[in-house]
Amino acid sequence: MEHVTLPAAHPLASGQTTESPLVRAYQGERGDRLPVWFMRQAGRSLPEYRELRVGTRMLDACLDPALASEITLQPVRRHHVDAGIFFSDIVVPLKLIGVDVEIVPGRGPVFAQAVRTGADAAELVKIDPATLDSVIDPITDAVGRTVAELAHLGPDSSAVPLIGFAGAPFTLAAYLVEGGPSKDHIAARTLMHADPSAWRALMDWTADVSGRFLRAQVMAGASAAQLFDSWAGGLSLADYEEHVAPASARALSHVHEISYTVRTHDEGADPYRERRHVPLVHFGVGTGELLAAMRDVGADVVGVDYRIPLDEANRRLGGDVPLQGNIDPALLFAPWPVLESHVREVVARGRTAPAHVVNLGHGVAPETDPDVLTRVVELVHELGA
Template structure:
C-alpha cells in the first residue's frame, strides 16, 4: 500500500468526508451527491469562448486552461465534484503515439495497430517512460484545480484499456469495432500484449491524477458494450484489473474523535485512525450485461448507463455495490415536469443500492441548456 501525501485533499481531510467520497465508499448520504459526465465542455458558453483557436489536445495539455475548464461547471452548477478535463487519448499522445482529435470525428491515429508487428512497434514505447516529468502538465493542472476546489473533490479519469485498444486498432471511431474484436480472436497473443500496454499507459495516467490531488478515479470504457460477457471476461477484464492496479494501492488515513465505547481496549483520550482506499468508479456504455464483471476488475462503484434501471442494475450487482447514474441525457431537453419525474424515479430506484451518486447515463449533450443542469442540481440537493 502507498499512502498519499499528507497535503493531499483526502489526507488533509478536505474531501474525505464529502458527500461524493463517502457515497462512493458505500455510505448513503442525506443529500444525494450529483455531478455530470462531460459537465465541462460544449454545453457551456464560457467553455466555447475559452476554446476558440485552441485544439482539443493542446487545451488538455495547457495546465491553466485545463484547470479553468474543469472548474467552470462547478462554479456554475454547484455540483458535488469536478471531473478532470482531459481526453482518454492524452496518455497515448504523451507516450509517443501519433494521435489527434479531429473536430466532428474524434480521435484519429496516424498509423493503426492491426498486426503483431504493429503491436511490437507500439510496445517499444515503454510505459515506464511516462514519468512525472512527462506528466508535468497533468500534475500542474490537477494542483491548480484542487487549490481552487477546496473541499469539493476532483475526480480523475482515464479510458479503459479496451476502448484505447479499439481506437488504436480501428484507427479512429467505429460503430462495431470489428477490427479490434477480430484481432482479439485471430491473434490473442498480440491482443494480450496490446491490452497490457494500454493498461499500463492509462493506469499511469490515472494514478498521476490521484497522486497529484484527485479524490476519486473513474475508468471509462466507452466501447465495452460491443462485447459479449465471455469476450469481456476473457480478453478485456484482466487488462482493466491491471489498469486499476495502478490506483488500487493508494490509501489515506482518516482520524476520528476518541470513542471509548466503540473500542473498549482503546484509551478514551486517544483519537482513532482508519486507513481507506481511494474510491474507484468503473463506467461503460451499453454494459448492462457486464456490470458484475466490471465491478470485479477492482472497482468500488459501478456507473450505469441509461439503458437499464438502477434497481435492476443493483440486483445484478448483488445489492451490495454503490452505483452511479443514470438520468437519460435525452431527458435534459424535455419539459421540466418530465425531467423532474424521471429524476425522482432514478433516485427511487437508486435507493436499492447501498449508496447512490446521481449522474447521467452518458455525457451531457453539447446542445443542452446549462440552466437546466443548474436547476437539476438544486432540485436534487433540495430533496
C-alpha cells in the same frame, strides 16, 4: 503494485474531502446530501467554455495546465455540482508518450497509424509506459491548480473533490486498432481472436498507460478515479471476461494500493485511525450485461448507463455496491415536467443501492441548455435532503 500512502497535504489525507458527499457515497455511506455531477460536464454545453476554447485545439487545451484547470472549474461554479471531473481526453497519455494522434472536430481521435497486426502491436508496445511519468507535468500541474481552487467551492466553503479519469484498456486498444472511432469495432474484435498474444500484449500496454495516467492524477490531488470503457458494450460477457477484464484490473491496480488514514473517533488520548483506499469507479456504455464483471476487476462503484434501471442494476450486482447514474441525456431536452419526473424516478430507484451518486447515463450533449443542468442539480439536492 507497491503500496503508497497519500501525501499529508492531499485532500483525502488532510480531511478536506474525506467527509464530502461524493467520497462518502463512493465508500457506501448515505449522508444528508445526495451527490450529483455530470459526465462531460467540463465544457461542451457552457458558453464560457466555448469562448475559452476559441482558436485552441482540443489536445492543446488538455495540455495547457491553466486552461484545463479553468475548464474543469467552470461547471462547478455554475451548477454547484458535488465533484469536478478533470478536463482531459482518454488519448492524452498516448499523445504524451509519442503516439501520433489528433482529435478531429466532429469525428474524434484519429491515429496516423492503425494497429492492425501482431507486428504493429509489437512495434507500439516498444514504447515503455513508464516514460509517461517523465512527461506528465502538464497533467499534475493542472490537477494541483484545480484542487487548490476547489478547496472553497463546496457547501459552506468546504472542498469539492476532483475525480481523475482515464480510458479503460479496451476502449484505448479499440481506438488504436480501428485507427479512430468505430460503430462495431470489428477490427479490434478480430485481432482479439485472430492473434490473442498480440491482443494481450496490447491490452497490458494500454492498461499500464491508463493506470499510470490515473495514478498521477490521484497523487496530484484527485480524491477519486473513474475508468471509462466507452466501447465495452460491444463485447459479449465471455469476451469481456477472457480478453478485457484482466487488463482493466491491471489498470486499476495502479491506484488500488494508494491509501490514506482517517481519524474515525477518539478513545481517550488515543484517536482511532482507519486506513482507506482511494475510491475507484468503473463506467461503461451499453454494459448492462457486464456489470458484475466490471465490478470484479476491482471497482468500488459501478456507473450505470441509461439503458438499465438502477434497481435492476443493483439486483444484478447483489445489492452491496454503490451506484452512479443514470439520467437519460436525451431527457435534458424534454419539457421540465417530463425531466423532473424522470429525475425523481432515478433517485427513487437509486435508493435501493447502498449509496448513490446521481449522474447522467452517458455524457452531456453539447446542445444541452446549461440552465437545465443547474435545475437538475437543485432538484437532486432537494430530493436528497
